[in-house]
Amino acid sequence: MTPGSNLPLAAARVAVTVTAPVRLDVSGLLLTAGGKVRSDDDFVFYNQPAGPGVSHRxxxxxxxxxxxxAAVPAEIDKVVVTASLDAPGATFAGTEPTGTVRDADGGAVLATFTPPRLGPETALVVMEIYRRGGGWKVRAVGQGYADGLAGIATDFGVSVEEPAAPAASAPQPPAAPAAPPAP
Incomplete structure (x- = not known):
């Protein structure tokens, strides 16, 4: 597939595997027609490996x-498959991740996509599985983000907790004035 291209899906259950020469964190986000998750439960990844109709392995x-x-809720319009680099500070420059879509039951390859010309990106929307005209399709996306998985999650409505700032010390009361010298 090439960026932006799409294909109808002949299988009701599809598995999207993302591979690269380095370790990636892959996730799926279930999006409404408005392009947002309904809640953080629609973010499927290694720490939350199941959502309605979607699983992660x-x-x-x-x-x-x-x-x-068949199990994706009616209000979900698409499932985007994302990848981010596992190593802190790493970018996709020189890394060619590939998304492979298979029939989840029979194993037949339905589509493959390797996003071209990646550089400073630290996270990526690889592919999306989406509803169209009563059926389902797959689209090659390849959109990169420079601010990692947090950027993707925020764009799609997932709450991202910022690391807590160190607590500032409580202000000290002013020092008592020095006693006047004794006469």
Missing amino acids: AASDGDTVTVDT
């Missing part, structure tokens, strides 16, 4: 997001 040969289109 981590493996050494690439993480997989499986979409059971």
Whole structure:
């Protein structure tokens, strides 16, 4: 596939595996027609491996997001599959992640996509599985983010907790004035 291209899905259950020569964190976000999650429960990843109709499986040969289109709630318009780099400060420059869509039951490859020309990006929307005209399709996206998975999550409405700032010390009361010298 090329960026922006799409294909109809012949399988009701599809598995999207994202591989790269480096470790990636792969996730799936269930989005409404407004392009946002309904709640943080619609963010499926290694620490929350199941959502309605979507599951995540981590493996050494690439993480997989499986979409059971028959089980995805009616108010969900698309499932985006994202990848971010596991190493702090790393970018996708010189890394060519590939998304492979398979029939989750039979294993047949339905589509593959490697986003071209990646550079300073630290996170990426690789592909999306979306509803169209009563059926489901897959689209090659390849949109990068320079602010990591937090940037993707925020764009799609997931609450991202910022690290807590160190507590400032309580202000000290002013020192008592010095006693006047004794006569």
